[in-house]
Amino acid sequence: MTDTHALYTVNEIRQVEQAALANSPSYALMQRAGTAAGELAYELLQSTEKERRVLVLAGPGNNGGDALEAASQLMNAGLKVFITLPFPTDTLPADAQQALQRAKASKATFIASDDPAISSTDWAMVIDGLFGIGLSRAIDGPLHELIATINQLGCPILALDVPSGLNADTGAIVGDDAGIAIQATHTITFIADKAGLHTCEGRDFAGAVTVATLDIGGERFPPASMHLNHPALFAKCLRPRRHNTHKGSYGDVSVLGGAHGMVGAAVLAARAAAKCGAGRVFIACLADSLLYDSMQAELMSRLASNIDYSTTTTVAGPGLGTSRLARDILGKAIIANTPLVIDADALNLIGHEPALQEKLLARSAATIITPHPLEAARLLATTTQQIQGNRIAAARALAGTFRATTILKGSGTVIAAPDGTVVLNTTGNPALATAGSGDVLAGLSGALLAQGCPEWEAALAAVYLHGLAADELVKRGIGPIGLTAGELIPEIRSVLNQLVSG
Numbered sequence: 470m471t472d473t474h475a476l477y478t479v480n481e482i483r484q485v486e487q488a489a490l491a492n493s494p495s496y497a498l499m500q501r502a503g504t505a506a507g508e509l510a511y512e513l514l515q516s517t518e519k520e521r522r523v524l525v526l527a528g529p530g531n532n533g534g535d536a537l538e539a540a541s542q543l544m545n546a547g548l549k550v551f552i553t554l555p556f557p558t559d560t561l562p563a564d565a566q567q568a569l570q571r572a573k574a575s576k577a578t579f580i581a582s583d584d585p586a587i588s589s590t591d592w593a594m595v596i597d598g599l600f601g602i603g604l605s606r607a608i609d610g611p612l613h614e615l616i617a618t619i620n621q622l623g624c625p626i627l628a629l630d631v632p633s634g635l636n637a638d639t640g641a642i643v644g645d646d647a648g649i650a651i652q653a654t655h656t657i658t659f660i661a662d663k664a665g666l667h668t669c670e671g672r673d674f675a676g677a678v679t680v681a682t683l684d685i686g687g688e689r690f691p692p693a694s695m696h697l698n699h700p701a702l703f704a705k706c707l708r709p710r711r712h713n714t715h716k717g718s719y720g721d722v723s724v725l726g727g728a729h730g731m732v733g734a735a736v737l738a739a740r741a742a743a744k745c746g747a748g749r750v751f752i753a754c755l756a757d758s759l760l761y762d763s764m765q766a767e768l769m770s771r772l773a774s775n776i777d778y779s780t781t782t783t784v785a786g787p788g789l790g791t792s793r794l795a796r797d798i799l800g801k802a803i804i805a806n807t808p809l810v811i812d813a814d815a816l817n818l819i820g821h822e823p824a825l826q827e828k829l830l831a832r833s834a835a836t837i838i839t840p841h842p843l844e845a846a847r848l849l850a851t852t853t854q855q856i857q858g859n860r861i862a863a864a865r866a867l868a869g870t871f872r873a874t875t876i877l878k879g880s881g882t883v884i885a886a887p888d889g890t891v892v893l894n895t896t897g898n899p900a901l902a903t904a905g906s907g908d909v910l911a912g913l914s915g916a917l918l919a920q921g922c923p924e925w926e927a928a929l930a931a932v933y934l935h936g937l938a939a940d941e942l943v944k945r946g947i948g949p950i951g952l953t954a955g956e957l958i959p960e961i962r963s964v965l966n967q968l969v970s971g
């Protein structure tokens with residue numbers, strides 16, 4: 470495949486697989502999958518000093534076949550391989566039957582899934598081939614117990630195609646609290662990459678993801694509607710500055726927020742906007758409580774009611790509250806039809822007020838909305854659990870309903886366009902789960918819009934840079950525990966400048 474950042478749904482992959490199976494000998498794809506998995510396992514095991522015992526979990530379908538094939542490869546490479554196959558073998562699909570015969574011939578040791586050796590052996594690695602894209606219900610009973618035991622082992626776990634128990638499309642654990650999934654350190658996924666490995670629980674359960682295409686050419690794939698975020702997707706809007714420019718060249722940002730007692734949120738967004746390149750930044754507070762920002766004297770303070778929203782990019786929401794005054798001024802900012810980022814309480818107001826929704830739909834200027842899952846649930850009149858159950862569908866629904874580029878925050882932030890295009894972000898870490906981090910993202914998004922970045926690229930760049938800054942800080946020991954949102958701002962400025970000059 471040429472498009473290395475493309476993501477496909479299970480349905481799409483099934484179609485590609487069927488077409489490929491029709492044109493190659495049966496069993497060839499499974500052999501390729503098993504070989505790719507065996508090679509990766511072997512490579513990962515090179516750094517281990519343990520006696521190289523590998524436990525292979527094989528399931529009742531073709532994912533189990535892949536695992537049995539990988540087991541044969543590793544036996545042939547001289548490792549000590551133990552296989553547990555806790556299912557009747559006479560109902561294995563034909564290809565998996567062949568893989569079973571080869572595994573038996575390789576003299577791998579078969580052990581029962583309740584053998585105490587599973588929890589007492591110091592395994593160098595576990596290979597998870599219980600279920601792949603054919604998982605159809607929550608994993609329960611003895612298999613649930615087996616997976617709980619495996620997750621406690623503390624050794625590297627290589628999942629084949631998908632960590633068993635994870636929905637490959639959504640990244641949710643199938644069956645939610647009733648289900649369970651393998652918590653892999655590595656996943657080798659077949660034919661094409663899958664969205665569920667990169668959002669919701671995906672990042673925690675899949676670990677490092679490798680794609681093995683099984684030699685299926687890119688021409689067999691439909692155009693992808695989902696991609697992983699990458700600078701190539703937005704680089705064209707982050708260009709070096711021309712010499713012959715002035716502050717007016719980089720736009721004004723006004724942060725509409727800061728109700729009484731909540732000015733800090735607006736200050737964080739405004740500082741982010743200033744340090745990410747906006748020409749001039751105004752803190753447009755509802756409350757008359759901020760004279761100036763002593764840490765960032767470049768910021769200008771105005772009463773929200775005195776701003777001309779037709780001449781500025783607006784970041785609406787940080788610390789805005791849901792008062793009548795907030796609602797009225799938000800309405801003015803929306804109808805001004807200038808670039809707009811809508812965050813926090815501005816989203817809550819829109820969720821409650823059909824009149825604001827109508828105004829939003831009448832806009833033609835750039836609009837980015839940045840809900841976290843609870844705000845998304847309010848906007849779509851549903852529950853957080855429903856949103857998290859299918860984050861991609863939720864982001865698409867928001868983008869379509871409000872005709873706005875949507876940034877659905879959370880692990881594996883989803884960026885969706887009204888036409889259904891989706892990008893999943895790859896940067897960021899739990900350090901971002903801190904108060905004010907959303908305000909910084911909103912301010913950064915506003916700064917990029919003010920500098921002329923189109924809304925789609927601005928959203929992709931903002932999310933990517935915000936996460937990358939957190940990753941860089943964590944590498945230096947500043948977080949994940951205790952990273953504060955304000956610390957992100959200078960780091961975002963650094964990674965932004967590096968990207969522009971690099």
Ligand SMILES: NC(=O)C1=CN([C@@H]2O[C@H](COP(=O)(O)OP(=O)(O)OC[C@H]3O[C@@H](n4cnc5c(N)ncnc54)[C@H](OP(=O)(O)O)[C@@H]3O)[C@@H](O)[C@H]2O)[C@H](O)CC1
Pocket residue numbers: 486490496498499502528529530531532533535562564599600601602603604605606607608609629630631659660
């Ligand atoms: N076909 C090929 O050549 C290739 C396939 N690849 C690999 O195959 C899997 C997909 O294989 P598939 O057989 O469709 O599905 P699975 O192996 O994931 O699992 C299906 C079986 O699991 C049973 N099942 C489903 N959920 C549960 C559950 N919660 N508890 C117990 N059993 C469950 C299901 O039973 P049903 O009753 O639902 O029918 C099936 O028996 C793919 O992921 C790849 O790893 C490779 O890509 C190579 C080419």
Ligand SMILES: [K+]
Pocket residue numbers: 532597598599600601628629630631632633
């Ligand atoms: K698996």
